[in-house]
Amino acid sequence: MAAAIQWVRSLIFMIVIYAWMLILGIVFAPYALFTKRGALQACKTYARSTIWLASWMVGIRCEVRGNVPVDEVVIGAKHQSFLDIIMIFSAIPHGKFIMKRELLYTPVIGLYARRLGCIPVDRGRKGAAVAKMVKDVAKEFSEPGQLVIYPQGTRVAPGAKKPYKVGTAVLYEGLGFPCVPVATNAGVFWPRTGVMRKPGLAIVDFLDPIEPGVGRDQFLERLEDVIETRSNALMREVGFEPDGAH
Template identity: 90%
Template structure:
């Protein structure tokens, strides 16, 4: 019975946040089209209200740990859920994301992604996509900001292992910025598929930066070890055993 009630609450929550996305997107559209500051303000407002709604509608509390970067950096983040996106975006001053090209055609999201300076990537072209990504990012970084990339390339369910892709290392090397690893357990409560949202403490943790100038292989090894070790610890902290997933 309790699960059924939580499922209904989750469904209502999902309807509300997507309706709110549309309403907010339309209301802020003139401001966002006029200036990037308007787009940033709209997206920050959406992130904060969504986390607030999650706290009382489905019982998900959000906590950000670690030193949040404010300078130009690459952020290599664990990606389990839509929730970790909005938590990271709310925490950093000027976030830009490496994103799937298909999202540019999504209503509301596409327009605001363009205005924020997010970088679309065609994931089907591999080497060519990586080269174009580095070129596009270098062109876009005429304004300071924090560039968020997901080293595994997609959302990964808690406890599931997927390889870290070379694109993050190429980007880190090409830009010459430090890289801040980010761990999370958000997918335990807000899964990548399905309706049910579970109550609990969702955490995003900004870890110690990896200095610029580290070789590709060593960089990827350090990044993966930092993110996976800390994400596993955060999941265990809230009672989820990532080692028990097969």
């Protein structure tokens, strides 16, 4: 019975947050079309209100740990669910994301992604996509901000394994900014698919930056090690065994 009640609460929560996205998108649209500040304010409002709604509608409490970067950096983040996007964006002052190109054509999200300066990537073109991404990022960084990229390229379920791709290292080299790794356990409570949202403590943890100048192979190895090690620790902290013995 408890599980059924939680599923119903989760369904209501999902309806509410997507309806709220549409409402905010329409209300802020005139402001966002004329200034990036309007788009940023709309997205910050959505992120923070969604975190608040999650706390009392489905029992997901959100906690941000570590030193949140405020300067120009590349953020290499573990990506398990929509929730970690919301938590990271809510925490950093001027976030912009490397995102799959298809999202530009979705209602509301596409408009605001463009206005925030998010960088679309055609994931099917591989090498060509990486080269274009670097060019687009260099152009977009005429304005300061924190660039968020997911080194594994997609959402990865808690405990699942997926290789880290070279794109993060290319950006790290090309931009010359520090890279801040981010670990999370958000997918334990807000999974990639399905309706069910589980109560508990969702965490994103901003880790020590990797300063510029580290070689590409060493950088990728270090990035993967610190993100995976810390993400596994965060999952164990809330009772989920990433190796499957939970």
